[in-house]
Amino acid sequence: MAQSLRENLLENKPYVDLVLGPDSYRRLPQILEQRQQQPDHVVDAKLSRFEVYEDLFPRRHAGINAWVSIMRGCDKFCTFCIVPFTRGRERSRSVSNIIEEVTQAVEEGFPEITMLGQNVNSYRHEDHSFADLLAGTAAVPGLKRIRYTSPHPQDINDDVLLTMARHDNICDYIHLPLQAGADRILRRMNRTYTREYFMRLVDRIREILPEVGISTDIIVGFPGETDEEFRQTLGVMEYVKFDSAFTFKYSPRTGTKAAEYGDQVAAEKSQDRLEQLIKLQKEHTLFRNRQMIGKHVTVLVEKESKRSAEMWAGRTDANKWVIFPKQSARIKDFVTVEIKAARGVSLHGDIVSLEQK
Ligand code: SF4
Secondary structure (H helix, E strand, O other), rough: OOOOHHHHHHHHHOOOOEEEEOOOOHHOOOOOHHHHHOOOOOEEEOOOOOOOOOOOOOOOOOOOEEEEEEEEEEOOOOOOHHHHHHHHHOOOHHHHHHHHHHHHHHHHHOOEEEEEEEHHHHHHHHEHHHHHHHHHHHHHOOEEEEEEEOOHHHHHHHHHHHHHOEEEOOEOOOOOOOOOOHHHHEEEEOOOOHHHHHHHHHHHHHOOOOOOEEEEEEEOOOOOOHHHHHHHHHHHHHHEEEEEEEEEOOOOOOOOOHHHHOOOOOHHHHOOOOOOHHHHHHHHHHHHHHOOOEEEEEEEEEOOOOOOOOHHHHHEOOOEEEEEEOOOOOOOOOEEEEEEEEEEEEOOOOOOOEEOO
């Protein structure tokens, strides 16, 4: 916001005191002091090539999942995305520093951590890759679950997948943004992979991690997308049958290359495509969830179900929500649940055994 809307904020919102970018937090005390001494607002939106807030650990309240930022920025430059301009170049924290923060989160009672980054699997610090970081973090005593988001398909490799397979506490779940299923659109998006690459990658993921849950992001109505190209996206969905998907109508972001493309798709057409896509994804989610019926899955008890005070809600390793009667289980317990039904996006079942926290 500060990077891309700075001028607008200063002109139209005169009551704004400070406009700070994502790399300015460390200077906050000096900036506040400066604001005391000058009548005018302060703007500090410079991006850093190095800032990763290495030594600043967030103060956390009790909970299930601790978000741990491992890298910042993005060098991929997808043509629809403003992130490389607002977050700057990729830079990563050291493995030792991340493990220190994870250890602290575990000591504070968090059973799960999620590694965060704009492009999490392009993590690189000195000689350490993302797979090295995963392996190092998996060895933190008491850490029950590791998740990460969001990776880029180009940077998912065998090292990452085999590391996931080797460690029980790295969840069998990958969020794998497809964005589009036609090669011409992928090229216009500058996504750096083809439809074929994506489908072979999914094959490889499922070969190494047979129980994996895969979710995705898809954009419809990207500039120039034809009916046939949209059908190719549906074709990839049919092939993969994602467990879930975040679906979006393309909307131009000022300052991106795609916003300047002349062949924007009409709003009604995009809406129609979005509805088709949502309908198909619902079928696939149900298809995947029905395959779980009769299975025993490990669930981390996370919260009371929204529907009933008698039920718990928790997620499987593969990131599927399961609703089940509470019995004697408590929040943060790991329970084995027999899946009895698949309804909507969630699974329903009964506890068959319980591991108290
Ligand atoms: S969509 Fe993701 S990979 Fe592409 S530029 Fe944005 S943050 Fe980077």
